[in-house]
Amino acid sequence: MFEMLLIEGLAIGACYGLFGVAVAIIYKTSDVVNFAQGEMGMMSTFVAYQIMTVYGWPFYIAFPATLIFAIVLGMAIEFCFLRPAKEPTVLGLLILTLGAEMLLMGLAGWKWGAEQKDFPFLLSVHDTIEIFPGFALNEWTIGVFVLTSVVMVLLFLFFRYSKLGIAMRATQQNENAAKIMGIKVERVFSITWGMSSLIGALAAMFFAARSVLDPNFMMEPFMRAFAAAVLGGLTSIPGVVIGGLILGITENFFGYAWPEWKPIVAFVVIILIITVRPSGLFTKHYVKKV
Amino acid sequence: MKKVLIAVMIVSTVFMISSWACAAKPGFDSKEIRIAQWGPQTGPAAPWGSVARGTDILVKLVNDEGGIHGRKIKYFIRDDQYNPAQTKAVVKELVEREGIFAFVGGVSAAAGMAVKGYLAENKVIWVGPSTAINEYVFPVQPYLFAIYPLYEDEASILTKYAVEKLKAKKIAFFYQNDAYGKSGLEGCKARMAKLKMNLVEESSVEPGEKDLSSQMLRLKKSGADVVIMWVNPTSATIALKTASTIGFKPQWISSNTLSDYPLMNKITGGLWEGVITGAFALAPDSDTPLLKKYREAAKKYAPEERWGTFYMAGILFAEPLIEALKKVGPNVSTEAVLKQLNSMKKFQGIGPPVTWSADVHQGSDSIMIQKCGPNSTYITLQDWTSNELATWKKKK
DSSP: OHHHHHHHHHHHHHHHHHHHHHHHHHHHHHSOOOTTHHHHHHHHHHHHHIIIIISOOOHHHHHHHHHHHHHHHHHHHIIIIITTOSSOOHHHHHHHHHHHHHHHHHHHHHHHOSSOBOOOOSSOSSOEEEEETTEEEEHHHHHHHHHHHHHHHHHHHHHHHSHHHHHHHHHHHOHHHHHHTTOOHHHHHHHHHHHHHHHHHHHHHHHHHHSOBSTTTTHHHHHHHHHHHHHHOTTOHHHHHHHHHHHHHHHHHHHHHOGGGHHHHHHHHHHHHHHHSTTOTTSOOOOOOO | OHHHHHHHHHHHHHHHHHHHHSOOOOSBOSSEEEEEEEEOSSSTTGGGGHHHHHHHHHHHHHHHTTOBTTBEEEEEEEEOTTOHHHHHHHHHHIIIIIOOSEEEOOOOHHHHHHHHHHHHHTTOEEEOOSSOOHHHHSSOOTTEEBOSOOHHHHHHHHHHHHHHTSOOSOEEEEEESSHHHHHHHHHHHHHHHHTTOOOSEEEEEOTTOOOOHHHHHHHHHHTOSEEEEEOOHHHHHHHHHHHHHTTOOOEEEEOGGGOOHHHHHHHTTTTTTTOEEEESSOOTTOOOHHHHHHHHHHHHHOTTSOOOHHHHHHHHHHHHHHHHHHHHOSSOOHHHHHHHHHTOOSBOSSSSOBOOOSSOOBOOOEEEEEEEOGGGOEEEEEEEEEOTTOHHHHHO
């Protein structure tokens, strides 16, 4: 039972972590928490659903098409909602993302209705693969572990070594200085939103495969992924993933021991950790002297 | 021009205020009887909007057969988007502008509670709320008549079935942590106490929770051969998928709220087959003459609608009111219809047998037991069964 709790906790935690990374990427470059993140993922998942079940195209076509849609959607939201704001405050941008969230939810409800749907996913939650003798995992769990690891490593390398990644970090640290150094910050924001939407769509498809697809299905995972990101430290990609894993494991073990406390125990742990380390577990806390 | 505009605005405002402030209009005249229903036609709970549209089939059928003693029924549906504030607004508008004789159905306990007092104050009859809550009928509300079997009764009957017919030795209960889930748990425990048994596990879920691994692992560890669940469709789907992931395969039993087999089978990816549920209506594919008649009517009046449990619910919630109106004769009045409703004994349409008296307005304690067969077919396991342990019947 211990191994099962651990694996299930790690699997759902990796999913939270992956989605948390999508939240963290935008925060890393613009200091904005994107409240439309869940609904962007939901919208992309509905597009995959539409391609597979309505148009009848196979998963290997629907999957890349959805990822392209996700990138375009992310860029479009940045372009239509955030860019037109003149001299926006962080709070103003945050409210704009809330507006985008409501718009996307309304659009999905209008187009696909509120009735729950089964999302046909490539990786089954029932079929297992024996990793080594006596130890089997289901395809979904293996997929989550592999995808999260790959995304985490790629993003770490991207932000550390690529020109664009460094430009993104520079934009977050000082937008004006970045502009003076020749970085096209608007383009950086656009690419950030596209990347974030892409990773969010990947995570949302995994969530949908495990539950049901409806316009509200990403609300709760968003809250937990955001909590995981805060726990790990919003500006540290590996930290966010580890935050997700801690959240998943904590919920599962506490939920097993005291089921009634499951929904809140993870948040209690987060509050305790944030009290001790306000910037999260894996981020350095800077104090500006005035 | 400006002055004229201001004058028009003042007049319009005064007119609007006066029309909104006016008291309830009579709900009938010599040509028609006006009945209405609220329900979510858009928004998160839109799938339950079919209840209100189902009632429309019965109304059209009655009107095409000549109406009731020369009067046609005029039926109003209003979309409240599953928002009690919206429900209040649409109900007030209907009662004061259109003049409504009676409401039928009405999805959402919160919406119902929001308008219960208003309908009683305006002496508007309300038959067959589309949910089961004790506050509707205990203490008795003179104008409110419930049909929906209480969740306590349903859980008690299903538990008895599990023990006596399925020979279950270890029963676990998986419930939503709210009034709905806890009512089911209470009914199940009452039956278990009567049978001198104990639940091997009680596990709860918050309505929005998306990861149910720990709950399913607890249920698996308990060794339960039957798990009774009182949850919403999304939680049930996640539960079955997670149980399948961890290799836990008990006999699942559920409340009637999950008895729309085609929907449940679709969203669980086929895992719903074999699940046993309570039912407040005959199986949708049943061949009883009355149900066949309704099914044909639905094909004729609303061919685009899916003929399913919740659509049928709209019909069965309205049946007793139509029956009472027929019995009253041409001299319709609220008092006369109340008298008929209060003396209704074992009336049966496509739902459970309904009995009301002046002291008890909970009309039924009976459910059917059905099982999801291959291709989402309905297999009836047990005909209408009442709960002999129902405490509300003894209180009387």
